Amino acid sequence: MKVQEIRELIKLVDQSSIAELVFESGNSKVKLKKSVSGTYAESAAQSAAVQETAAQPAAPVQAAPAKKEEAQPAAQEAPAAQETPATDENLHKITSPMVGTFYQSPSPDADPYVKAGSSVSEDTVVCIVEAMKLFNEIEAEVQGEIVEVLVKDGQLVEYGQPLFLVKPQ
Incomplete structure (x- = not known):
């Protein structure tokens, strides 16, 4: 499976309401799973002697806040950070x-x-x-x-x- 194909799968899962997707093709297996903080991609390739597994988070993993009040300021800061680059x-x-x-x-x-x-x-x-x-x-x-x-x-x-x-x- 090519990197571009995996990227397209990630885009499709990101834009949909699907929470988890498992795709198998030949000796390749890709598992995409959405969480609250982003999309996670897990890819596994199997050969006769070697089995490799790689996990690639699409967003940095953050510790869950202990209280709900702590989660609200972080959610309010995120839109401000996204607005900054798009000036023109x-x-x-x-x-x-x-x-x-x-x-x-x-x-x-x-x-x-x-x-x-x-x-x-x-x-x-x-x-x-x-x-x-x-x-x-x-x-x-x-x-x-x-x-x-x-x-x-x-x-x-x-x-x-x-x-x-x-x-x-």
Whole structure:
């Protein structure tokens, strides 16, 4: 099963009212389960000698609050955080296709792939998102100019989280 197929399954479960989905194809098994704090993806691949299981949360796991009063302020803060990046409706958002760690350069001592003011084309690599020890190059998918980098180097990012704002050309 390809990573893109798993991403599409995650999107479908996120957008639906399904709480849990188990999908089996050949030697692959994907189990998606929604919880209050987000979607969790669990993938298992079997071979003749090896069985590997990987769990990938789509949102950081947080301890459950002891009292209901403590949960309300956190719920009120979340919408404010989501409103901040979307200031101009004409800007294209480059979003994270997976949960992982954001890296703006190919190595710690190298220059960033892009920064505010950089011109990009559809196939320009703008960053790397590391997920389960795999480094995935993220492309701009739009031609334009980087207006803002929304995350910091080494920051954990969620599936669908905006990474860059691009002014399309």
